[in-house]
Amino acid sequence: MPEQDQAIFEARLWRDKGWTAKVIKNDDDEGWAVAMLKDGEPEPALVGPWTMGRDKKNPKPLDANAFGTLVKTASEVIRRHEQQLHALLHKSLQLSTDEADYKIMLDIVPDEDDPYAYLSALDADGAELAKVKVAANYKLDRKNALRWIENEFRRPD
Incomplete structure (x- = not known):
């Protein structure tokens, strides 16, 4: 089984069903961000802010609900991008x-x-x-x- 097919469920890294969520240090401020990467893609489909944990220093750990929401959101971003690209590349008009x-x-x-x-x-x-x-x-x-x-x-x- 290839490494990317193996599920991972760690506090800052989840990989399952073709997606990887990775909690990363936000370079722009003192907070955290999460990057959602679809298997086989070179760039994240989504990067967004991530919640701080109770200690206000470390990130909140990933969990099943958060991962599911992130997958849904990142999938929607990809779908909208594909629709926009399709609209740019395929035009039509009706005339009589x-x-x-x-x-x-x-x-x-x-x-x-x-x-x-x-x-x-x-x-x-x-x-x-x-x-x-x-x-x-x-x-x-x-x-x-x-x-x-x-x-x-x-x-x-």
Whole structure:
């Protein structure tokens, strides 16, 4: 069993079900913080303040309830980040012409060296009518979409 799969339940370190919670000294003040790290990720999904213990010097120990809440909160942060990224990379609009109704989509591929995007058109039944490669900074708006349709779905300049 790999080390990261083994559950750990210590006062300042919990690891279970794909998550690690680690209580750390808060460098910004005299308090404590907790970092939530999802297995396989290089950076914490969440870092937040942690409660002081009764002695007002050491951190409160982690427990099952706190860990569960932290996992839920960190999962929500990741979910919102993924939704935001999806919204940035995938845009669409609906439009109608005298001939037909269309759904025009722009799907950006964030390649580190050479980002690009696919511009595609679907008919009212969801069948793909056209798909062309465009620059990642292509502006999908009503005007450009109508121009693309009028141009018989030829690749925009």
